[in-house]
Amino acid sequence: MTFNPLQERGIPLDKQVRNWSELNVTPIDPDHADPYTRCRIITMNGIETEAIFFNHHLARHCPDTETRQRLAHVRYMEAQQQRTVNWLLSGFNSVLETVLAYEQVATDLTSWVARMEPDPYLQQAYNFGVLEDFDHLYRYANLYEMIEHRRAEQVVDQLTEVMPGRPTYIQHRHPIDNVREHYDRQATAPISKLHALTIMAAEQQTMNFYMNVGPMYMEPIARQLYQEIGLVEEEHVTHYESLIDPGESWWEMLLNHEYNECYMYHSFMQTETDEKVKRVWELHLNMELEHLRIAAELFRRHDGRDPEEVCAPELPAPVTFEPNRAYIRELLATQIDVTTLGTGYVRDMHERFERWQREINGDGMIPSEQVITDNRHKSGEEYRLEIDGPHPVPSLRIDRTTRR
Template sequence: MTFNPLQEKGIPIERQFRNWSELNVQPYRKDDVHPYTRCRAILANGIEVEAVLFSHTMARNTLDPDVKRMLALTRRVEAQQQKAVNWLLPGDETTLEVTIGYEQVAVDLTAWVAQNEPDPYLRQVYEFGLLEDFDHLYRYANLLEMLEGKQAQALVDDLTEITPGRPTIFEHRDPRDEIRRPMPGMAAHPQSVLNALTVMSAEQQTMNYYMTIGNRFVEPIARSLYAEIGMIEEQHVSHYESILDPGMTLLHNLVLHEYNECWIYWSLMQDEQDPRIRALYELHLNMELEHLRIAGELMKQVERREPQEVIPGPFVAPLSFQENRAYVRSVLKAQVDLTAQESMFVPVNSLQPDHRYFDYQRAVNNGWVPSEAVIQQAVEVNGTDYRHELLGENPVPGLQRERNGATTTYAEKVKPAQAA
């Protein structure tokens, strides 16, 4: 199954604007929605937010008024697309329920990307981030049960497990150790480019979401947990954006963004079972085909390059949301103790006592850590933490639930004495 967006005709840009009723789309019913329908809507929103933000950044760094006008034209449509896909989420879904959806996106999207990444180093980049988002899902699921009396299983179904990942307390690293090696420009595999743009956009939107809604809670534990995990999401954006090729021109980046959007909507259409939502994705694909054509024309006019020189043409395989339970467990078992040292990933116990990782740990984890406290409070309230383990106990012995209901012992087992 292939699809070449360079050979498909989209909707003329003048016919792409919609009225307010069309933008105020009917949301899905939260009690009936398939978990991956929610995930696809959240991903589409992240892709459109990145499109709008990148277009604004490009406009601020462009002298040519004609290019600015064309960016403004397509950007207005992108902004409408963002409203349409984001408005699929219903107002009766609580902030925490939406958060569980965001973290299910992070887990299963990143797991798919890692398994479909041709570059070994980039695959490691994704697997490293995967374990951290997997732990976030566990922390928020416990908060959901404590504050709302709801179990996250009802939201993720049996598609995604809920159990500790790399504990959030150990994810906090010196910012200088969040920068990865960029992919090799034009020599990068086309799938690597699509993967990087997609995951970076999704993580950026998660960062945006937590920055915006984390202070809407009354409960101190909730406000604190969103602040802590929100800081990790900023780390993740640094982590993923640094693998992009920094040598590309703005127009080259614009073409890649439009190409990626075409791939996303083409992919979402393949699996979406709700005919109304599938039709929305198909409409947006047909709009993006025109945006890609316009970006290609700008590249030809300004840089005297053909878009075929920078994008490969046909899509070979669609991105797909699917269960990755066994795969996530295998990564967790093999890589739970990794941390970052500049662009490399190393076992935390290989760091020297004076490494800046421990300095940063002491600074931010001084006295009290929300991601640990939420589990401790869950145990106090419910007698045990909340988990949804479908394949047996957690594969990491130190992360298995203790028989007396106490919190996990992983922290004490791996924390070097110097970081205490």
């Protein structure tokens, strides 16, 4: 059954405000909830946070008071939605358990998007990034075992494997090599725009989370690991945001943001297994339909175009959280030694990459490597969760002397 959000009417904006009791949602049970329910919550928190940030930036560049007031009204409703979504997470989870879930999101959401992406260049961007987030999950899982004495399968279940990806220490690249070519807004498929917005938002919230929680730890290795991986997430945000065509007007970008929110809430409403959470997705979808209507109205007024010129006439197939073990193993076997050069990808380590490696890894103490060494020493072996049998780590064609 097709669903065109541009033709649907949602809850009027004046009817969307909720009181404190309505906002005080009951969190999911961390011991019994589907791990992918937690992943959907984390994803939608990132989507809502990006929507709020974008709305603020748009308002700062808008000279018309009436329009800024309209944006402020929508933004307040988005802020209530973000609190509702994020507060579905349980306070019983430690920060590290939430971090493991963040990296599970990055692994399985990015893999799914890569599998569905019709543009080969954009698909390569997602394939490249997912091998790095996959390795972050492995590093954090070892930190979790070492300082909380628990194993990551209690968080990710048997859905996502935990083993080395592209080693984190070789993920540090010169900043200019993190900028990709953007898609062509006039030629690219509408689904590609939604994919880029979704993954950018997810990576952005991860970057922000690590920036803020990293210094709250007492353990030196934890502080150092958050710092290292947090800088890689900065690279990832640059990587993904550069895929979006900067030629889109502010009003076109607003329209795409609101359309994407409708798409994501509709997707998760179709796939959610927790009825209580599903009702939140349904309510928020009906709110977002009104936000999209307002964005379409502003787009017509300021850009003089019809929304149908840039948006899909119906929502694509729903975004789905599902295991991607075979897909990731194929990437591990074929793309682990890929790095970037300019806006492209290469397999041979080039001079700028090696120089940057010497700069950032120069003192020899690399947190992402040290955490594995420390956990082997403390636990007797490093932590892995290999569901489909052992997977040999492919050899990397990289001069290890760049670590010195």
